[in-house]
Amino acid sequence: MAKIQKGKGRPFVELFASALNEDYRFPLLEIFCFLYAIGAFIFAGFRFGLGGPSASGNAVAYGLTSSLLGFPLFIFVVLILKNVAFGLGNDLEKGIVQTFFSYPIKRRWILSAKLLSAVGVGLVPFVGILTAGMYVLAPDVVGPYIGIVLLTFATNLSEPLLVAGIVLLVTLLLKRGALALVLGIVTYFALAIVQGIVSVIAAFTNNVTGLQILSLISPSLIEGRYFSEQSTGPFFGPTTSWSPTFTDVLSYTAGSYIIVAIVFLLGYMYFSRRLNL
Amino acid sequence: MNRWLALTSRIGTSLTAIGLALLLISLLPSSSSGSSSQIGTQIQAGTYTANLFDQIMSPQQSATLTVTSDTPIDVYLVEVSSSFLYQWIYSHSGTGKYFDNNVTYLKSFLGNFTQSVAYSQKATISFNYQYTPTKITNVTLIISNPSSSNANVQANWKVSQQVAPASRVAALADWSIPLGLVLAIPWFIDLYQRRVRRPPTGPNLSA
Numbered sequence: 001m002a003k004i005q006k007g008k009g010r011p012f013v014e015l016f017a018s019a020l021n022e023d024y025r026f027p028l029l030e031i032f033c034f035l036y037a038i039g040a041f042i043f044a045g046f047r048f049g050l051g052g053p054s055a056s057g058n059a060v061a062y063g064l065t066s067s068l069l070g071f072p073l074f075i076f077v078v079l080i081l082k083n084v085a086f087g088l089g090n091d092l093e094k095g096i097v098q099t100f101f102s103y104p105i106k107r108r109w110i111l112s113a114k115l116l117s118a119v120g121v122g123l124v125p126f127v128g129i130l131t132a133g134m135y136v137l138a139p140d141v142v143g144p145y146i147g148i149v150l151l152t153f154a155t156n157l158s159e160p161l162l163v164a165g166i167v168l169l170v171t172l173l174l175k176r177g178a179l180a181l182v183l184g185i186v187t188y189f190a191l192a193i194v195q196g197i198v199s200v201i202a203a204f205t206n207n208v209t210g211l212q213i214l215s216l217i218s219p220s221l222i223e224g225r226y227f228s229e230q231s232t233g234p235f236f237g238p239t240t241s242w243s244p245t246f247t248d249v250l251s252y253t254a255g256s257y258i259i260v261a262i263v264f265l266l267g268y269m270y271f272s273r274r275l276n277l
Numbered sequence: 278m279n280r281w282l283a284l285t286s287r288i289g290t291s292l293t294a295i296g297l298a299l300l301l302i303s304l305l306p307s308s309s310s311g312s313s314s315q316i317g318t319q320i321q322a323g324t325y326t327a328n329l330f331d332q333i334m335s336p337q338q339s340a341t342l343t344v345t346s347d348t349p350i351d352v353y354l355v356e357v358s359s360s361f362l363y364q365w366i367y368s369h370s371g372t373g374k375y376f377d378n379n380v381t382y383l384k385s386f387l388g389n390f391t392q393s394v395a396y397s398q399k400a401t402i403s404f405n406y407q408y409t410p411t412k413i414t415n416v417t418l419i420i421s422n423p424s425s426s427n428a429n430v431q432a433n434w435k436v437s438q439q440v441a442p443a444s445r446v447a448a449l450a451d452w453s454i455p456l457g458l459v460l461a462i463p464w465f466i467d468l469y470q471r472r473v474r475r476p477p478t479g480p481n482l483s484a
Contacts, residue, residue, distance in 0.1 A: 017280060029287060030294035037298035041441040046335040046413055060413055129295060136449060137441050138336040140412035 011105040012113055019117035022090075023083045032079055033125050039072035040133025061145035062227045064134060065152040066220070076126045077160045081184040083118030084167050089177020097275075107272040115264075119164060127153055151253070155219040158256040162217060163188045165263030172270050195221060208242040219253040282463040289460025296453035303447035305440050307339060313435035320350070320422040320430055324378045327359040330418035330434045334410045336442065341435045342418060344404040348428035351421040352404040353387065354396040358415040362386060380423050409442045 045067035046060065091097045091114075100110045131149060135142045142149055167184035171177055195218060198210040215222040226244045244252075316329050334340065344352055355362070366382045387394060395416070398404050410416065422428040 024287070026287075026290065027294075030290050033291045034294040034298045037295045038302065041302045041446070044337070044441075046337065055413070125291065136445055138412055141336070 011103045012109050015100065015103070015105070015110060015113035016117055019087065019114050020121060023087050023117050024121070029125070032075065032122075033129060035075055036072050036125055036129040037133060039068055039075075040130045041137060043068040043070055043072065044134065044137055046138075056230060057141070057145050058148045059227045059230050061141050061148040062152050062223065064138060064141055065130075065149045066156070066224065068130060068134070069152070069156045072126065072130060073156060073160065076122065077163070077188055078185075080119050080122050080160065080164050081167055081181055081188075083122065084115070084164050085171050085177035085181035085184060087118050087177075088114055088168070089171045089175075089180060092171070092175045093177070107275075108268055111268060111271045115168075119161070123157075151249070152220075152223065154257075155223045155249070155253050158253065158260055159191060159218040159220070160188070161260045162256070162263060163191070165260055165267060168267040169263065169270065172267060172275060191218065212242065215252045216255050216259065219249065219256045222252045223249050279463075286461045286464030286467075289457045289462075290464060292453050292457030293461060294457075296450045296457055299446050299450035299453065302441050303443045303450060305443075307443070308438035311338070311436040311438055313433075315431075315433045317429070317431050320420060320428045322422060322425050322427055323380055325380050325383045325419055325421035326378065327362050327417050327419045329420065329432045330416070331359040332416055332436065333413065334408075334416050334436070335413050336410055337439055339407060339409045339437050339439055339442070340416065341407050341437070342404070343433040344418075344420060344430060346402050346420075346428045346430045348422065348424050348426055349400040349402055350404075350428050350430065351399045351423060352397065352401060353394055353419040353421070354406065354408055355387075355390070355417050355419060356393045356395050356410070356414045357390065357417060359417045361415070362417060362419070365389075380421050383419065383421055409439075 044064060047063045047067060088097075091100070097110070101107065103110070127150075131142065131146075131153075134149065163184050166187060167180045170180040170183055174180060195214060198214050199221070202208045202211040211221060211225075222244050225242075226246065226249050229243055312332075314330075318326065318329070320326055330340070330342065332340070342354070344350070365386055369385065370379075370382045395408060395410075396406055398406075408416065418432070418434070420430055420432070
């Protein structure tokens, strides 16, 4: 158990260090870094560049970034769900959170320390290694279009973060992590299946309402549609009633993060006011 | 162990893991199934040719180019298509000939597109270069013969597929692995000390 020392912010640092130690036991972090570094090169592809150098730099940067957000994103999801569900779930089950409540720190800061370790620290190697890997591979694609690269990360990360928020809520409600972890993984795959179904419906019925709603949860859909139309024209068959603009992409991304923030806020409110142990 | 030392050590072990991944990537062989060609041609005095090698390449491709000549020639690798080159010369030379291959016009083009020249070698009889682009780009090999005698040129090129530019990735691995190991030294010392301090266990101890 972390020894709490006096001083402003010290309990937070102690809790954060303790959470880091639990979430990233040796060699877990090293294995994930290894997999991210491998994934940054193995999964990289230049699908929007196939049309030749005439393809816009933005589209090529988007295509390169989205190409390697398959397997590495999945292992990132596994990491953060494991950290949120098992990290917090075990603390709740074993009564360690009760001990945390006795520290001279507000409840919301306890949860912040846990989430900063579980999600925040997990994000650093994920975004850092993949971006650096892409830069090594194609500096003239990543360097001038770093904004698009980061936007693509943002659009692809909002759905995993939403699932992490749901897992946090379920963990707090059930006070155990295993079931929340299973539910989180099922939700993640269910969303992927729903995306496929809604895309097919949009392609064949010209009804894009479902696609627009789902883009609020997963803005990578609208971003993919925007860049595909920029490069190769409409790809949802006869669907021409919705050609998103770049402002739409930004708006939907902002909207998705508002939803993520609301889910995490609910978790904070429950942890701060309703959680009885 | 001090918290900052522990953090430094974990950064070191992570850096080592990344370095090992990069080393593994650099060891992956490039695919030999790419296109290749071998062309022999004669370039007349005071002219150039840009038709021997002209491709769209991505950073996951690498071109090995070899040119030999019996007369000193200038070799340029430019990141534009040959059609763009000829079009530019056609519109700026005023001769009315689309494939005007006078070296004077080529020099004018190269003077205006210095940023497009990826590599060049002048007055050479043997050119050997491996090119890996840093973006999706057109690549054209230009062989210019500014001398007063004809040049008999033999050009070979081969494009191979690769996961990543091996030399760049290997250079990074060469730095990150030793640096990571140095940063992780406190962790190794701590691990060793803990093992030394651990009391021996076994069934005969109580006897």
